[in-house]
Amino acid sequence: MSSSDLKSLIQIRGGTLRAADKFPTDGYLIELHSPSSDKADKKKRGFYYEDITFRDILFDSGFRGGGLLVIDSARIRVDNCFFIHFGTEGIHVKSGHETFVSSTFLGQHVNIGGDPDEKSFSGTAINLASNDNAVTDVVIFSAGTGIILSGQANILTGVHCYNKATAFGGVGIYVKLPGYSQTRIDNCYLDYTGIVLEDPVQVHVTNAFFLGDANVVLKSVKGVISGLTIVDNMFSGSSNAKAVVEVQGTFNQVDQVVIDRNNVRGMSVKSTTAKLTVVGKADKWVADFSPILLFPDRIKNVQYSLYVNGKKSIPLHAVTSTSNNKVVVEADRVVDGGVSVSVDQYSK
Template identity: 60%
Template structure:
C-alpha cells in the first residue's frame, strides 16, 4: 500500500487509452476504505502530492497540498475517491502573485470514474481540476490557480457524463473538450472566467447536434452571459410578439424546444387562439388570430433530451401549436 498510495515523484503522467474500460474499473481494485485526513502534503518541488491508483472508497479530507510540480492529487482507475475541504497550490499565495504566469502543474487530476470533489480551493497551478473519467461531480470548487490571461484553466473536462455545480471560476475558465452529457450549473464567473466548448478534432462549420449538454443558472461579472436555456417576456398590443434569444443562447441558429405562456390584459372576452409561427436564427415569433393587449413568456433550450429527436422548425411545411404545455407538429 505504501508504494502506491504515496508521494508522487515523477515528471509525466502516462494515461492508458483503455483506462476506463469496464475490466479496469471492476477487476483491478487493490485498496479499499482508506482515509487521509488532516495531513500536510509538502512535495518540496520534487513531484506530486498524493497518487491514488486502483482503489475504491478513498477519502481525502481536510488536507493541504503545497509545492507540487506535477499533480497535487492524481487518481488513476478505481472509483469513488471523495476529496473534500482541501487546499491545493504549487506556491503559497492569496492571488495576484507576481509569478503567476509561471505556475505549472495540476491541482487535482481524476483519471477515474465516479468520484467527487467538494469544497476545494486551488490557489496556484496551471490547471485547477482535470476530469478524464466519467460520472464525476465537482461541487463548491474555487479556482484562482492561474488566470486565463496567462494560459491557466480552472476546470478541464476531457470526458463525457460529468457534473460541475456551484463552482467559482476566479479569472479562469471551464474548458470542455468535445462536450457530451456535461452539466454546468449555478456557477460564478469573475474576470476572464467563462465556459469554453472545445473540439479536439478539426471542425468545418458549426456544431450539428447538441446532445444532453446543459449550461444554465450561472452568474458572471463583467461579461455577457451565455446559456443553452433562455427565457424572455414580450409585451405588446397587436397580433405578433417577437423574442430574440441571439444574445442569450450559446449556439447560433439552434432552438430545440419551445414553451410559451400567453397572458391577455384589458378585460378581453373569450380565449384568442395563438401559435408559434416561426423559430429561426434563435428568434421565436408568437402570433394570435386577432389583436389583443397581451404578454407572452417564452422558454427555449438548445439541448436534446434522452430519446429526443432534434426538432426542425419549418414555417412553410408545418404549423407549430402549443397544447397542454407540449410542442406539437401538425402537418
C-alpha cells in the first residue's frame, strides 16, 4: 500500500447527518470503506484510513441503515457525537484497530427510559469486530443490543447501558469471541440489561453496577472458560433470587476463574470461592456450598479447621468427601465443636 492510498489527518466536526427516505437499509451515513478492503486477502489486510476524527455530529439514520462504518482503519476518534434512529447499527468497526469512542450517546429510539415500546427495540448501538479499541463514557439508551465485541484486546470504561431490558430479550454487552476474548469491562453501569460472555478466556469484569436483576451470563460454545475475573462489582435486584452470575450450557474446561468480592442485594450470590462454619455436637459435619458455588460438583481446593469446646483431647479428623459441592468432615468420636471450611473452584 502506497502512502497515497492512505487517507489520514482529517477532522469532521459539527452539524447533522440525516438519512433520506430512500436511504439504503444496508448503508451507513458515513463509511470509511476503501474498495481495496473488498479485494484484500483476509490474512493480508492493510490500513486505508488513519487519524480521522468525528466530533460534535448528530447521526440520524431515519430507522433505515446505520450511522458510521469503519473498515481497515487505525486511530479513529468518535467524540461527543449523537447516534439515533439507526435501523442496523450505530457504529460498526471491522478489522483495523484503535478506534476510540468517547462522550457519545446512542439510541435507536429517543427516550429517557421506560419507553412503552421497549420490547420492540432492535439493532446494535456499537459493534466492534476489531482489536484494540476503547469505548469510554458512553451512554446507550435504546437498542436491542448495546455493544457487541468480537475482537480482542478491547476495553469498555464508564459505559451506561439501558438499551433494552434483559426481561425483554435485550443484552447490554455481548462478548462474542469464544475461546480468546481478551476483554476488559471496567466501571460500567448495566441498567436492567446484562452481560453475556461466550466461552470467556481472559475477560475482566470489575467495578460495575448491575441494577434491576441485570447479571452476567456465561454461555458455553465449546465448553471452555479460563482466565475470567468478575470481582468488586455491585448487584441490585428485585428480591426474586436471580443469580448474579449464570451458566448456560456445560463447561468442561474450567481454569483460573475468580468470581469473588461482589456485594449483592436482592439477588442470589454466586462465587468460585466461599467460607462456611458448621457447629454442633457430632462426629460428622457437612458444609454445603452448593447454593453459593457457581459450577456444580467442582471443589478443587479445601482448607478447614476443627475446634473443640472444653479441654478434651483432640479427635482424629479428616475430610472424607467433596462431592456435589459439599465438604464432609468426620471425626473418630463425638465432640462438642465445629468446623470452619474454605473452598475454591479456581484451578483445573
